Amino acid sequence: MGESKYIQQFKKGSFEMILLCLIAKKETYGYELIAELNETGGKIFGYAKEGTIYPMLYRLQSADLVQGRIASSKANGGQKKYYSLTTKGRETLRELITFWRSYTVSVNSFIDTVEDLEA
Amino acid sequence: MRAEYIKKVKQQLAVSRQQKCELIRDLNEAFDSAKEHGETEKQVINRLGSAKAFVNSIHEQFGINGIAREQRKKRMQIGIAITIMSISFALGIIIRTASVPENVIGQANSMTSIQIEGRAIDPSLLFMSFGSAALVIAVALSIRYIRGKRRRNHEA
Numbered sequence: 535m536g537e538s539k540y541i542q543q544f545k546k547g548s549f550e551m552i553l554l555c556l557i558a559k560k561e562t563y564g565y566e567l568i569a570e571l572n573e574t575g576g577k578i579f580g581y582a583k584e585g586t587i588y589p590m591l592y593r594l595q596s597a598d599l600v601q602g603r604i605a606s607s608k609a610n611g612g613q614k615k616y617y618s619l620t621t622k623g624r625e626t627l628r629e630l631i632t633f634w635r636s637y638t639v640s641v642n643s644f645i646d647t648v649e650d651l652e653a
Numbered sequence: 654m655r656a657e658y659i660k661k662v663k664q665q666l667a668v669s670r671q672q673k674c675e676l677i678r679d680l681n682e683a684f685d686s687a688k689e690h691g692e693t694e695k696q697v698i699n700r701l702g703s704a705k706a707f708v709n710s711i712h713e714q715f716g717i718n719g720i721a722r723e724q725r726k727k728r729m730q731i732g733i734a735i736t737i738m739s740i741s742f743a744l745g746i747i748i749r750t751a752s753v754p755e756n757v758i759g760q761a762n763s764m765t766s767i768q769i770e771g772r773a774i775d776p777s778l779l780f781m782s783f784g785s786a787a788l789v790i791a792v793a794l795s796i797r798y799i800r801g802k803r804r805r806n807h808e809a
Contacts, residue, residue, distance in 0.1 A: 564679060565686030584683050584701060585710030588676060612685040615678075 545579055550590055551634065552579075554619065554627045557600055563614040564588070591617065599623035655684050655694045661704035667717055676711065727798045734791035741784030748777040 552575065556567055564584065571582050594600040600617050607614045619627065659680055666673050687697045701707050 563682070563686065565683060565690065569690075583707075583710065584680065585707045586714060588679050589711055589714030592672070592675065607685070607689075609689050612682065613678075614682055614686065 548634075549579070550594060551627070551630045553587070553590055553594065554599065554623060554630070557617050558619050558624065558627055561603075561616045561618040563616050564591070567591075567617070594623070599626050654698065658694075658698055658701075658704055662708055665704060665708040667712065668715060672715075724798075724802075727794065727801070731791055731794045731798060734787050734794055738784045738787035738791055741780045741787060745777045745780035745784060748780065752777070 552571065553567070556562065556570055562570075564587065568582050568584065568587055571579070571587075576582075591600065591602075595602055595617075598620055600623050601620050602615045602617055604613050604615050606612075659677060662680060663673065663677055666676065668676070683701075684694065684697055688694075692700075702710070
């Protein structure tokens, strides 16, 4: 059975913030980003694919939150696009994290009132 | 295998030229990076899904409605067939009305030196046949369009 649309909405809303977190850690490229995403969050978020991640990265880029730099790759002889956060991206992520923390506290306080449902 | 996959993606992508170039570049990079990490082309394709699934996912992320696009394409095909049919029938009728009666050579008052060696194909007939073919195609396309629409309504 597929997951409910509510769960899908949660995931959709937080995915771009997660990408920003991964890019904030270090300058990274598509494959590495997807591998890390799947390794850490694959079980909960479902395994991400290029078809989903690329358009998100383009959106973050056009919103000027992320910047891309194309450089030759010594490892495979081709080129790689390395992503890093812009100043605006860093500020936005900080803002999102602050909001997320207070958001979860608030949501948890509602959840705590109906905890008996989980029994 | 990789070239074939990228070619199919390229053909099906309905995004701007710039976005398409960027996506194809990134897709090539994905294959290169995967190879670097020991993945085979087959494994990458299994992970990405079919070219159609990959394109659908891109379209979905860009907010492009694939079904609406297909419907628009089909409507356009019907429109083109109807236009060709109308023009062909109109030209056929015009040529037939404007042509001189059979067995009349020109409208000269005196002798002419025109020699008829063979019977040319009647152009009006040619246009009428062309128009009829376009009519058949337009009807077939319309039936396909209506059936598809009904099926989707039924599924919804």
